[in-house]
Amino acid sequence: MATIKTSEKFAVSEEGYYGEFGGAFIPEMLFPNVEELQSRYLAIMNDPAFQKSFDQLLKDYVGRPTPLYKAERLSAKIGANIYLKREDLCHTGAHKINNTIGQILLAEKLGKRKIIAETGAGQHGVATATVCALKGLECEVFMGEKDIERQAPNVARMRMLGAKVTPATSGSKTLKDATNEAIRAWINNPTDTHYIIGSVVGPHPYPDMVARFQSIISAETRKQLVEQTGSELPDYVFACVGGGSNAAGMFYNFLDESSVQLVAVEAGGLGVNSGFSAATTALGKTGILHGSKSILMQTEDGQIVEPHSISAGLDYPGIGPLHAHLFKSNRGIFLNATDEEALDAAFELCRLEGIIPALESSHALAGLNKLNFKPDDVVVVCLSGRGDKDMSTYMQALEERTK
Ligand SMILES: *Cc1c(COP(=O)(O)O)cnc(C)c1O
Secondary structure, three states: OOOOOOOOOOOOOOOOEEOOEEOOOOOHHHHHHHHHHHHHHHHHHHOHHHHHHHHHHHHHHHOOOOOEEEOHHHHHHHOOEEEEEEHHHOOOOEOHHHHHHHHHHHHHHOOOOEEEEEEOOOHHHHHHHHHHHHHOOEEEEEEEHHHHHHOHHHHHHHHHOOOEEEEEOOOOOOHHHHHHHHHHHHHHOOOOEEEOOOOOOOOOOHHHHHHHHHOHHHHHHHHHHHHHHOOOOOOEEEEEOOOOHHHHHHHHHHOOOOOOEEEEEEEEEOOOOOOOOEOHHHHOEEEEEOOEEEEEOEOOOOOEOOOOOOOHHHOOOEOOHHHHHHHHOOOEEEEEEEHHHHHHHHHHHHHHHOOOEOHHHHHHHHHHHHOOOOOOOEEEEEEOEEOHHHHHHHHHHHHHHOO
16 A cells, blocks of 8 residues: 555544544543554554555455456446445455454554454454464454354354454343453453454544555545546445445545545334334434444433344444544435345345345445436445355345245
8 A cells, every 4th residue: 555645624633533523432441552552553554564564465365456347237227337346355255354454464563462353243353363363363352142143154263263252241242242342351451452443433543543444445446447437536436334444445535526425325224213223324313432422323311222234244333433424514425225125235236247245235235226326427336245144144035035
């Protein structure tokens, strides 16, 4: 990577804010760790030797650049020029490895010996266990007890890769509880441990650091677009949003290009007003969770509302502070797609293009049906991951639909 360019209009402030969102709301015990990261992450990331190692691993280990693929049959169906950024072809099957490669190199620079992480569906846990094996570092992944039951194949993968998977047994026993456990473990091992957060959430500098590692997605897209269309700038970019890391990567190098419409698609679950949804911007209000101020799904008195989505990677009650700011400032359009709409979009991509997408990415694809395009519009969709991990859900849906 060349030094990652900083956005002029949407850069994080010195204190870690995007507009009114962000910051670092952490227990005092974590000040030394977080301050160390805040004071060193940019210098480390901008060091040419670091960039060289990062580039090399992205190329030879992850398999970058990922293709930008013009989906002809999907384009004909939608009535615009649809390009897919193929993050599904990354090693381990999704964009998450871009961030874990970056953070493991950073942890090495900081002299850390142990890595901890949280995971929901297990995708970030697998990406973290992978890079720990690559670097020979100890790895402990916290995962809700309920998710451990639901996501057995990823639990097995993490263990095969040498990670210790520790169940979170409090609360709803899912992602938010795993995150609480990881934070607790970090407090107890402040000097030798680095916490690899899996999305653009958490205290400053995580949202900015993770966005920068993922910004490779839009950096490559600009180069590939100019080769394929003659212009670096599309009319639209689409991405699904759980915490928001693939979206942040897809948006990053277009933030200051006002002609590029940024479109984020959240998980509508059974419907925004059904009580079973993860459409954070539609349902949430300002609050603090996991170290930063953002938009959160919460009750009147500030209790977190359990989210629901068919896709485990979007099943999170908040969004990163950058996205909260893009939403509040109207820089981005925020849509949502229901479980059924995501399944429809997944089956459609299979039949039209021969690509089985992750359920998360299928939400971004479903978003294509919600806007009106002109025939010559250029639309890039971040295909954040592949569908292997979702086969049991797809098989169940197929069975129900053919009854
Ligand atoms: C984890 C995951 C997501 C959601 O995470 P973001 O931080 O919002 O990108 C999306 N797609 C896939 C394939 C994932 O594994």
